[in-house]
Amino acid sequence: MKNPKSRILVTGSSGQIGTELVAALRKRYGQRNVIACDIKRSGADAELFALADATDRRALERIIRKHRIGTIYHLVSILSAAGEENPNLAWKVNIESLRNVLELAVRYKMEKVFWPSSIAAFGPHTPRTNTRQLTVMDPNTMYGITKVTGELLCNYTFTKFGLDVRCLRYPGIISWKTPPGGGTTDYAVAIFHGALRDGRYECFVSADTVLPMMYMPDAIRATLEFMAAPRSRLRTHLGYNLSAMTFSAGELAKEVKRHLPNFVCTFKPDERQRIADSWPRSIDDRGSRKDWGWRPRFTLRATAAEMLKNLRLAYRGAKEAAEDK
Numbered sequence: 001m002k003n004p005k006s007r008i009l010v011t012g013s014s015g016q017i018g019t020e021l022v023a024a025l026r027k028r029y030g031q032r033n034v035i036a037c038d039i040k041r042s043g044a045d046a047e048l049f050a051l052a053d054a055t056d057r058r059a060l061e062r063i064i065r066k067h068r069i070g071t072i073y074h075l076v077s078i079l080s081a082a083g084e085e086n087p088n089l090a091w092k093v094n095i096e097s098l099r100n101v102l103e104l105a106v107r108y109k110m111e112k113v114f115w116p117s118s119i120a121a122f123g124p125h126t127p128r129t130n131t132r133q134l135t136v137m138d139p140n141t142m143y144g145i146t147k148v149t150g151e152l153l154c155n156y157t158f159t160k161f162g163l164d165v166r167c168l169r170y171p172g173i174i175s176w177k178t179p180p181g182g183g184t185t186d187y188a189v190a191i192f193h194g195a196l197r198d199g200r201y202e203c204f205v206s207a208d209t210v211l212p213m214m215y216m217p218d219a220i221r222a223t224l225e226f227m228a229a230p231r232s233r234l235r236t237h238l239g240y241n242l243s244a245m246t247f248s249a250g251e252l253a254k255e256v257k258r259h260l261p262n263f264v265c266t267f268k269p270d271e272r273q274r275i276a277d278s279w280p281r282s283i284d285d286r287g288s289r290k291d292w293g294w295r296p297r298f299t300l301r302a303t304a305a306e307m308l309k310n311l312r313l314a315y316r317g318a319k320e321a322a323e324d325k
């Protein structure tokens with residue numbers, strides 16, 4: 001059952017990463033060669049969008065056959081904080097959908113699969129500074145458990161069936177086009193909205209909480225470069241560590257205040273603090289740098305400036321559109 005290896009499918013296409021990855025893939029590989037798929041409808045071109053739940057294997061198989069899919073970016077995921085609210089759902093969505101994708105990718109002899117792992121794959125006994133590629137992984141969230149399990153499933157599928165499946169361990173991703181939802185690192189996005197909308201923000205982790213972060217353009221470029229790297233260069237089909245910058249919530253608030261002197265940030269840790277405290281403070285991504293040439297571009301300073309510039313324009317646009325109605 002050999003498929004012509006032509007088109008790309010992006011599941012979870014309406015999410016924070018999916019929205020921007022679909023646009024970047026279409027720019028690189030051609031508009032009609034990228035099919036977006038989600039349980040929420042999005043995008044103007046209905047022909048290039050498939051409404052489906054990736055836990056439904058038959059639905060996924062229909063899409064793969066109909067659009068002759070040769071590569072899948074499988075981004076469907078319930079994130080860390082939402083996963084603690086509903087661990088059964090997190091397991092079902094994150095693992096069943098991945099099993100479906102991997103099995104169908106093997107059956108249809110696909111070229112490649114991309115699956116996002118995360119810093120959440122690490123846990124309380126992982127060394128927290130400059131966390132190595134191969135180290136203790138004992139996550140204590142259901143999301144993190146699905147990330148370790150998923151990495152093992154990807155590696156198993158590579159070893160047993162030769163499927164070229166690639167994973168990156170994303171840090172917290174900061175972006176302005178689509179809000180994140182249900183993650184522990186969401187405060188690093190919400191703070192910009194709070195600052196611009198209300199002049200204040202109540203942060204749900206303490207000021208001294210340090211986590212690895214990345215601005216979305218770096219995350220998208222990393223994904224494209226990683227997927228384009230020759231297979232022979234890759235030395236692991238577990239997740240590759242990936243890093244750009246690391247800072248505390250207090251440092252982030254200070255950076256926002258440099259642009260908006262009247263901004264007030266208060267800190268009121270909630271249950272997400274426990275999750276943040278179980279994750280690395282910084283990541284050693286020498287493997288990515290060496291094997292496929294990863295180099296981040298955005299620092300905290302550059303990210304904050306870009307976020308505020310782009311969100312200001314977005315808020316202005318939304319206001320003008322509301323006034324025109």
Ligand code: AKB
Pocket residue numbers: 079080081117118119120143170171172173182183184185186
């Ligand atoms: C989350 O906070 O759950 C995600 C992640 C780090 O994977 N952003």
